[in-house]
Structure formats: structure tokens, C-alpha cells
Amino acid sequence: METSILEFVRSLRGSDIQVTTGETLDALRAAAEVPLSDRELFREALRATLVKRAEQFAEFERLFGLHFSHLGEHGLPGGHTPAPSDEFRAVPQMERLLENPGGSFSALALGLMGGDAARVESLAVAAARGVSLSQIEFSLQAGSYMRRLNEHLGWERVGEELEGALEELHRRGASARELEEAREAIRQNREAFQALLRQLIRRELEKGASSLGERFVRDALAGKSFSALSDQEIREMREVVARLVKRLRSKMAVVERRRQRGRMDIRRTLRRNLQHGGVPVELVFREKRPRKAQVVALCDVSSSVWNASRFMLNLLYAIQDQFSQVRSFVFVSELGEVTHFFERYQINEAIQKALREAPIRYHSYSDYGDVLLEFHARHLGELTTRTILILIGDGRTNYLPTRAWVLQELRERVRKLIWLNPEPRSMWGTGDSAMLEYAPFCTSVEECRNLRQLSAFVDRLVV
Amino acid sequence: METPGAFSCVEDVVRSLAAQGYICSRQVATTVFLADRMGKPILVEGPAGVGKTELAKALADALGQQLIRLQCYEGLDENKALYEWEYAKQLLYTQLLKEKLGEFLAGADSLSEALGRLLSQEDVFFSEAFLLPRPLLRAIRSENPTVLLVDEVDKAEPEFEAFLLEVLSDFQVSVPELGTLKARHIPRVILTSNNTREIADTLRRRCLHLFIDYPDLEQEREIVRARVPDIPPRLLAQVVGFVQSLRRLDIRKPPSIGETLDWARALVVLNSEVLDPSLVEETLSLILKHQEDLQKVRGDIHRLTRQVAAI
Numbered sequence: 001m002e003t004s005i006l007e008f009v010r011s012l013r014g015s016d017i018q019v020t021t022g023e024t025l026d027a028l029r030a031a032a033e034v035p036l037s038d039r040e041l042f043r044e045a046l047r048a049t050l051v052k053r054a055e056q057f058a059e060f061e062r063l064f065g066l067h068f069s070h071l072g073e074h075g076l077p078g079g080h081t082p083a084p085s086d087e088f089r090a091v092p093q094m095e096r097l098l099e100n101p102g103g104s105f106s107a108l109a110l111g112l113m114g115g116d117a118a119r120v121e122s123l124a125v126a127a128a129r130g131v132s133l134s135q136i137e138f139s140l141q142a143g144s145y146m147r148r149l150n151e152h153l154g155w156e157r158v159g160e161e162l163e164g165a166l167e168e169l170h171r172r173g174a175s176a177r178e179l180e181e182a183r184e185a186i187r188q189n190r191e192a193f194q195a196l197l198r199q200l201i202r203r204e205l206e207k208g209a210s211s212l213g214e215r216f217v218r219d220a221l222a223g224k225s226f227s228a229l230s231d232q233e234i235r236e237m238r239e240v241v242a243r244l245v246k247r248l249r250s251k252m253a254v255v256e257r258r259r260q261r262g263r264m265d266i267r268r269t270l271r272r273n274l275q276h277g278g279v280p281v282e283l284v285f286r287e288k289r290p291r292k293a294q295v296v297a298l299c300d301v302s303s304s305v306w307n308a309s310r311f312m313l314n315l316l317y318a319i320q321d322q323f324s325q326v327r328s329f330v331f332v333s334e335l336g337e338v339t340h341f342f343e344r345y346q347i348n349e350a351i352q353k354a355l356r357e358a359p360i361r362y363h364s365y366s367d368y369g370d371v372l373l374e375f376h377a378r379h380l381g382e383l384t385t386r387t388i389l390i391l392i393g394d395g396r397t398n399y400l401p402t403r404a405w406v407l408q409e410l411r412e413r414v415r416k417l418i419w420l421n422p423e424p425r426s427m428w429g430t431g432d433s434a435m436l437e438y439a440p441f442c443t444s445v446e447e448c449r450n451l452r453q454l455s456a457f458v459d460r461l462v463v
Numbered sequence: 464m465e466t467p468g469a470f471s472c473v474e475d476v477v478r479s480l481a482a483q484g485y486i487c488s489r490q491v492a493t494t495v496f497l498a499d500r501m502g503k504p505i506l507v508e509g510p511a512g513v514g515k516t517e518l519a520k521a522l523a524d525a526l527g528q529q530l531i532r533l534q535c536y537e538g539l540d541e542n543k544a545l546y547e548w549e550y551a552k553q554l555l556y557t558q559l560l561k562e563k564l565g566e567f568l569a570g571a572d573s574l575s576e577a578l579g580r581l582l583s584q585e586d587v588f589f590s591e592a593f594l595l596p597r598p599l600l601r602a603i604r605s606e607n608p609t610v611l612l613v614d615e616v617d618k619a620e621p622e623f624e625a626f627l628l629e630v631l632s633d634f635q636v637s638v639p640e641l642g643t644l645k646a647r648h649i650p651r652v653i654l655t656s657n658n659t660r661e662i663a664d665t666l667r668r669r670c671l672h673l674f675i676d677y678p679d680l681e682q683e684r685e686i687v688r689a690r691v692p693d694i695p696p697r698l699l700a701q702v703v704g705f706v707q708s709l710r711r712l713d714i715r716k717p718p719s720i721g722e723t724l725d726w727a728r729a730l731v732v733l734n735s736e737v738l739d740p741s742l743v744e745e746t747l748s749l750i751l752k753h754q755e756d757l758q759k760v761r762g763d764i765h766r767l768t769r770q771v772a773a774i
Contacts, residue, residue, distance in 0.1 A: 018664065020668055022668060026503070029501055030500075040489060040490075041473055044490050045497055047672070048493070048494045048497060048671040048672055048673060049497075049672075052667040052670070052672035279554060
């Protein structure tokens with residue numbers, strides 16, 4: 001039992017479910033507390049001790065099914081279903097021989113002669129443990145493990161023993177027909193046994209390696225480029241973003257509190273408490289100044305970066321209340337302010353509106369030069385040294401004038417100018433990308449192609 | 464010091480909790496049983512209103528122990544969870560004892576001698592008399608075994624979690640002025656979380672994990688039957704069926720068990736025998752608390768009522 005639980009834990013770890021040694025010990029203890037005959041309780045005992053996140057339940061169920069429902073479970077009477085047992089045939093002609101074997105036969109040979117499914121299965125499982133079949137990782141190793149299993153079982157010798165048994169049968173005067181039937185039954189049993197071994201190997205492979213592929217997909221999602229996401233993935237991403245936002249908020253809340261906590265103001269405490277005869281009844285704390293940074297964000301929403309913009313807007317929305325003011329603009333070939341959408345609507349609706357209803361033409365070509373100029377003309381006066389200006393876009397100008405000097409003038413007015421580019425760094429400056437031209441005027445330029453980079457950026461921005 | 468084994472088997476847990484009017488699945492009972500045997504805290508997660516807090520109450524009642532509740536909220540810190548010195552009381556006593564102090568210090572020749580005398584008496588003001596125990600310390604110092612409910616642990620900050628972890632692993636608290644206070648009994652601990660924030664893995668690892676979901680049809684019927692015994696059987700089936708189908712809709716706040724119970728009670732007070740659309744319309748606000756949800760469901764009332772009308 002212990003071994004099976006340990007192997008199960010190994011599989012969980014293989015599927016990216018972190019299990020500590022302490023938890024494994026808990027699982028062993030818990031399993032000892034429930035009656036083994038009750039499958040449901042046993043599963044619950046393992047789950048409560050090993051898997052502590054709702055999103056891992058499905059994987060737990062899958063692996064639990066693989067480990068504890070068929071072969072390979074040792075001493076779990078409830079769910080024991082000897083799968084291929086019906087393939088083993090009893091050999092009637094051998095019965096007399098078995099009563100008095102008259103030679104020494106190995107346990108396996110005896111099992112095959114008697115068609116005793118339970119017995120040969122337990123031998124197979126024992127052999128699997130003997131060669132550490134659970135260590136198997138790739139399907140390419142199946143052949144080599146098959147060989148090891150057969151060696152461990154002494155398969156060749158078993159074959160000879162079975163031949164010997166047939167001869168013995170002949171010696172004892174079995175008819176040719178009886179002999180032929182016995183030979184056929186033995187042949188079938190031997191094949192069934194080899195099939196059983198192959199099945200064991202397959203199951204082990206499923207336990208461990210099958211999760212490799214899934215893990216790959218999951219890892220990939222956080223690292224996948226926004227532009228390559230399918231609709232389904234976008235839906236999944238939305239949840240990831242929601243969780244990210246939650247995490248950010250809690251982090252920001254901590255920062256905020258630390259900021260507000262302040263130190264005790266001794267001077268003012270003493271003065272305030274003069275009325276109590278100098279006994280400090282009321283404590284006065286020095287208040288820290290609230291952070292006054294303002295964020296102004298310009299987000300490209302042209303079709304080439306549409307997917308990325310959506311996630312950026314999501315996070316812009318989320319950080320609104322962390323700064324004294326956040327103004328958001330979207331642009332394609334002209335500039336439209338969407339701050340009021342953000343202030344008035346729920347997150348999803350606000351983003352929908354920002355992506356569809358701002359007073360701009362959504363289906364034209366991005367014109368960075370014109371947009372910068374427009375921003376410069378209308379909003380330059382509102383920029384101060386407390387402003388963090390964030391530009392989000394791929395910097396692809398459609399070969400229109402870049403007007404990088406505007407960016408330089410903007411840069412001189414603000415505290416920071418950050419450019420987030422959803423294109424890979426290697427693409428910057430190729431074709432109509434004016435990124436290299438704009439970059440020198442930015443405080444920092446960051447590649448922001450996927451969720452991981454985006455969240456890293458927001459972390460840095462607020463903390 | 465440990466008091467394991469209050470229950471003989473999982474079925475015993477189911478029975479004991481049911482006797483307190485708490486109907487739970489075997490899954491829940493198994494975890495409670497194991498936690499009891501292994502002396503481990505339980506971390507309960509699940510949507511709002513499935514009876515996470517109720518579980519702790521029912522457990523305390525079933526064991527005949529006191530329930531000590533620590534409600535977490537943003538800004539909760541050690542002082543409010545563990546203990547505080549009663550500053551005002553200390554001040555008051557200093558004032559009252561002023562003269563006595565004067566006498567006590569009278570013979571002192573120098574300031575440093577006076578201070579020395581004062582320091583030797585320091586522990587008068589930092590004794591248990593001036594200690595204000597908060598839930599955690601109360602659970603630890605209680606004369607009788609208790610059930611400690613740390614409710615909505617996700618509302619407190621991550622730092623508080625770390626602190627909680629420390630207390631939960633040692634069940635002792637060190638108060639600098641008094642020394643270490645050890646637990647007289649290890650309390651049974653239940654933590655609940657609504658998952659508004661990720662709970663740190665370290666805390667998860669320390670606990671047995673229990674996920675309570677909305678109950679299925681059969682179970683919810685049993686719950687309502689247990690809590691609202693005078694509900695007509697047909698109405699019971701319809702109410703539960705209706706709520707269950709509401710939970711399948713895409714709404715902001717699906718009705719909790721508590722809301723099902725409120726609704727059932729209200730319908731009993733109204734002397735209703737069966738659900739009909741106008742009755743649902745009038746009482747819908749008992750189970751749906753968001754304006755958006757109400758609007759969304761209003762258009763669907765006829766269809767939903769028809770579905771359960773056959774019951």
C-alpha cells in the first residue's frame with residue numbers, strides 16, 4: 001500500500017502538482033485511518049492531504065483512476081478488477097498433472113498451466129516492481145522494459161517447463177487430440193501473459209508521461225504571444241488575468257498600508273497630550289504623503305495588436321485606483337479618450353466600449369506620427385513631472401512620418417515615458433517598424449508579448 | 464494534551480453533524496474525521512454560502528465545545544488576533560497608584576536609584592491582569608478544548624498568514640514580557656477561504672484541504688427538510704429544483720444554501736403549496752441580490768417555473 005501511495009505521489013509531482021514530504025507522510029497516515037475497503041474514503045483521504053487547489057482536482061481524479069482502479073494496486077480489495085482474466089484458459093488435460101507435477105515447476109509455469117489469472121497477475125505485478133517499471137518515462141523504453149520483465153520472470157525457462165509439461169502429459173498417455181488441445185491452450189495462455197505485461201507497461205507510461213504534453217500546453221499559455229491565442233485560450237486567459245489582477249491588488253494594498261502606517265510623531269504627541277498632564281493618551285502618527293503619480297496611457301487598438309491591447313486595457317483598468325489619476329486613450333490613426341468608459345462601466349463592458357465605441361475610426365491604419373502630434377497639441381499642457389506616460393503599440397507606422405521629435409518633447413515633460421511593445425524585440429526596426437527611432441526618447445522600452453511579461457511590468461510599475 | 468478520536472468512523476461524523484442540523488456529504492465527513500484523528504487544521508474552500516462557516520459551528524456543537532471565531536479582515540494584525548496590552552488600564556492604574564509610587568520611591572537618593580527600584584517592579588504592569596486576550600490566545604489558553612474558526616482567512620494580508628502559520632504549528636505564543644504561553648489543549652482549527660486572494664502554499668500544506676461545492680439536488684432537499692421541517696413536500700422539491708437550475712445560469716451571485724432556506728421559510732410563511740410564476744416573481748429578491756441577476760432571471764421565470772411544475 002505504501003509503495004502505491006508513494007508512486008501515486010510521484011505521478012502527481014510529474015503532473016506539476018507540488019507535494020511535499022510532509023504532505024506525503026500525512027497521506028500515508030490518513031490512508032491508515034480509513035478502511036481500505038472503502039474506495040471513496042480512501043480517495044478522499046488522499047485528496048485532502050495531497051491536493052489543495054481546486055484547479056488540480058481533475059488531474060488528481062485522472063491519476064487516481066490510473067493508479068488505484070486496475071492492476072498495480074496492492075491490497076485494495078474494493079476496486080480490484082482483473083482486467084484480462086477471461087483470456088486465460090484453464091487446461092483440463094493438465095489437471096491430473098498438476099495434482100502430481102512430478103517435476104519442479106516455477107510458480108508462473110504452474111499458473112499458466114492452471115489458467116489461474118489471479119496468480120499470474122500477481123506474479124506480473126511483482127515482476128513490474130522488481131524491475132522498477134514505475135521509473136519508465138518514454139514509450140521508446142517499452143521494448144527494453146519488456147525484455148527486463150521477461151528476464152526477471154525467467155520467461156525462457158518457463159517456456160521450457162511448459163514444453164516439459166506437455167511431454168510429461170504425452171508420457172502419461174494422453175491422446176493426440178488431448179495433447180493438441182493442451183498445446184493450444186498453453187500457447188494462448190502464454191500470449192495472454194505477454195499481452196498482460198504490455199498492458200502493465202502501457203499503464204505505467206500513461207501515469208507518468210502523458211501529463212508531460214499537458215504540462216507543456218499549460219506552461220505555454222503564460223508564455224504564448226497574445227496574437228497567437230485562439231478564442232478558447234482568450235477565455236482561459238481572461239481568468240488568468242482576473243487572478244493576476246487580484247494578486248496585484250493584494251500586493252498594492254500592502255504597499256499602500258505600509259505607506260500609510262507612518263511613524264509616531266513625538267513632538268506632536270507631546271504637544272497634544274499636554275492637556276493630560278504629559279501622559280501620552282493620544283498618539284499622533286506622522287502621515288506619509290500620498291503618492292501622487294498620474295498615469296497617462298496611449299494604447300494602439302489597430303487590428304495588428306488588437307489582442308494584446310485587450311489585455312493591456314484590462315490591466316490599465318485594474319490599476320486605475322492606485323494612482324491619483326489615470327487617463328486612458330486609444331488610437332489608430334487618431335486619438336480617442338476612453339477614461340470615462342473606465343470610470344463608469346464594469347471592467348468587461350468598459351473594455352468592449354474602449355475597443356469599439358471611442359470616437360475614432362477603428363478600421364484605418366495606425367499613424368503614430370499624427371497621433372503623437374495630436375496628443376502633443378491637445379494634452380501637452382496636462383503633463384507634469386508627476387506623470388508616467390505609457391505608450392502601448394508595435395510602433396508600425398505604415399511608412400508614414402514618425403515625428404519622433406514629438407516623443408522627445410513629451411519625454412521632457414514627464415517623469416517617465418514607457419513604451420510597451422507586443423512584438424518580439426528581434427522584429428523591432430524591421431519593415432515599417434519605427435521602434436528603433438522612438439526608443440531613444442523613452443525612459444524604457446519593454447517587450448510585452450505575453451502575460452508573464454505584462455504582469456512583470458505591472459508589478460514593477462505599482463510597487 | 465491531544466484529544467484525538469472524538470469520532471469512531473466517518474459515518475459517526477455524518478450522524479453527529481446531522482444531529483446538529485448540518486447535512487453533509489461523506490466527502491466532508493471524511494475530511495473532518497481525518498482532521499480529528501490526525502490533529503490537523505482544515506482549510507475549507509468553496510463558493511460563498513455553501514456552509515463553510517456553518518461546518519465549524521456544527522462541529523463545535525457536535526463536540527459540545529466552545530467555538531472561538533476569528534473573523535479576518537483587511538488590516539487584521541497580531542494585536543487584534545492574539546493579545547493586546549490594555550494601555551488605558553495600565554495608564555489608569557499608574558495614575559491611581561501615583562501616591563503609592565511616591566512612597567515607594569521616597570527614600571531614593573538619586574534618580575538612577577529610583578529608576579532601579581521602579582524597574583524591579585516593572586512586571587506589575589505587564590502581568591496577565593493587563594493582558595487582553597484576543598481569539599487566538601483565548602483558544603490557546605482555554606481551560607476546555609475548543610474549536611477555533613479562522614473565518615475568511617483570504618481577507619487578511621499575506622503577512623498575517625505567516626503569523627497564523629507560526630501559531631498553528633506550535634500552538635504556543637511568546638509574549639515578551641511574560642514568556643511563552645503554551646496551549647492547554649490543542650484546539651481543532653477550521654480555516655475558511657472564499658478565494659479572493661491566493662492562499663500561500665505553506666499554509667495549504669499545513670492543513671487538510673476540503674472543497675465544499677453547492678450540494679446536489681438530493682442533498683439540498685435534505686438540508687431544507689432538516690432546517691424548515693414544516694415545508695410541504697411538493698413545495699420543497701420545487702424550491703430546490705428551481706434554485707438548482709438558477710445556479711446553472713450565468714449570474715453574478717448564484718443563490719447560497721442560506722438563501723434557499725430563507726426562501727423556503729418565506730414561502731412557508733406565505734402558506735404556499737406550489738411554486739407559480741407570480742409567486743416566484745414576488746419573492747425572487749430573496750434569492751437573487753443583484754439587480755442585474757434579477758433582471759436576467761425575470762424574463763426566464765415562466766420557463767424555469769414550468770420546468771419544476773411537473774415535480
